Amino acid sequence: MIILEFKARGKKAQYQSIDKAIRTTKFVRNSCLRLWMDNKRLSKYDLNKYCKTLAKNFSFANELNSTARQAAAERAWSSIARFFENCKKKVPGKKGFPKFQKHCRSVEYKQSGWKLSPDKKSITFSDKKGIGKLKLKGTWDLWRFDKNLIKRVRIVKRADGYYVQFCISVDVKEQLEPADAxxxxxxxxxxxxxxxxxxxxxxPRFYRKGEKRLKFYQRRVSRRKKGSSNCKKAINRLGRQHLKISRQRxxxxxxxxxxxxxxxxxxxxxxxxxxxxxxxxxxxxxxxxxxxxxxxxxxxxxxxxxxxxxxxxxxxxxxxxxxxxxxxxxxxxxxxxxxxxxxxxxxxxxxxxxxxxxxxxxxxxxxxxxxxxxxxxxxxxxxxxxxxxxxxxxxxxxxxxxxxxxxxxxx
Structure with a gap:
């Protein structure tokens, strides 16, 4: 299993639609978690069924593709399963009881709700969120893989833009000669x-080297009026600097x-x-x-x-x-x-x-x-x-x- 990542290029309205899809994903995930907290005996399949109920009761949830709602429910179940596993293994300290998600930065589709162009240089999302066609910028050879091997497609929001990730079911093993060492x-x-x-x-101490620059951008954030457009720009610039250091490391x-x-x-x-x-x-x-x-x-x-x-x-x-x-x-x-x-x-x-x-x-x-x-x-x-x-x-x-x-x- 490998993950190929491309930079997504689109218009401002498309980016706003992606943000709406991400917020809907967070809503579905937190709603499924709330249902489990009220009924602890529920299973993974009960949470998937609850997605259909959410789509009937909320129009904005119905606009999101059904497989994307199921993927959001699976996120809730993964946190629940991890908590049970830690309890079973008697992990010392806190066991990681599932919490409601405050910040969500991605929306995930399964094998429907999207379509690749014949040249595989763009992708179109067909649900009612209005994301539409996004251009893919990157150096990965996506054309080498058959469409049926793509199991998941994820849109990720980062400080420097939006990215599309493809989860491809292929064997990545290679044989090397023994090194005798x-x-x-x-x-x-x-x-x-x-x-x-x-x-x-x-x-290399990437953080220590970039700490002076980080403090400069942090002071900029502190000086701006909270909630203003200039404050948002300063926060984004600080986030991009943190992202650069993280990628270097x-x-x-x-x-x-x-x-x-x-x-x-x-x-x-x-x-x-x-x-x-x-x-x-x-x-x-x-x-x-x-x-x-x-x-x-x-x-x-x-x-x-x-x-x-x-x-x-x-x-x-x-x-x-x-x-x-x-x-x-x-x-x-x-x-x-x-x-x-x-x-x-x-x-x-x-x-x-x-x-x-x-x-x-x-x-x-x-x-x-x-x-x-x-x-x-x-x-x-x-x-x-x-x-x-x-x-x-x-x-x-x-x-x-x-x-x-x-x-x-x-x-």
Missing amino acids: TVGLDVGLKEFYTDSRGNTEPN EEHAKRLARCVIRSNDLVAYEDLRVKNMVKNHCLAKSINDAGWYQFRKWLEHFGTKFGRVTVAVNPAYTSQNCSECGEIVKKSLSTRTHVCKCGCRLDRDQNAAINILKRALGTVGHTGTWIDRRSRYANVDPNASGDLTSTVLGSGQVQQVESLSEESPRL
């Missing part, structure tokens, strides 16, 4: 990551992950809970700016695509244990060199990366060079210290990886 990665704030061979990748993580996966047969990294780590207010900004989660999700995506093995291991004591003798050498965050009484002297991050790789190899029960395909390791000891993320089909991480597919044409 394994690597462990330790992510950090000083360096983006340090591998088990001692190589480092500098941390995502593209950087994507390119690094692809290079690492193509160069190694096994990639080991820490199973970090970034959501919990950012609760430390002293480091929250730096951790978010580093983009560790984006890097991990692209590692898993490319691991699935190229048939490589990615292993997330328990991060406990990877920095404290000696990679040579295994003794615990306690050190603070300011101590950047690992020195052990056994004579081992390494950079702190490289020592952690070596421990991560050893723990990953111990998890899968292999101690030599990794050249076999991941299918050989489907049966893993459940008491092992690591966690196979891209190797065991049916795990939660695989579903997360499959939702990722937006790749640059140059990747």
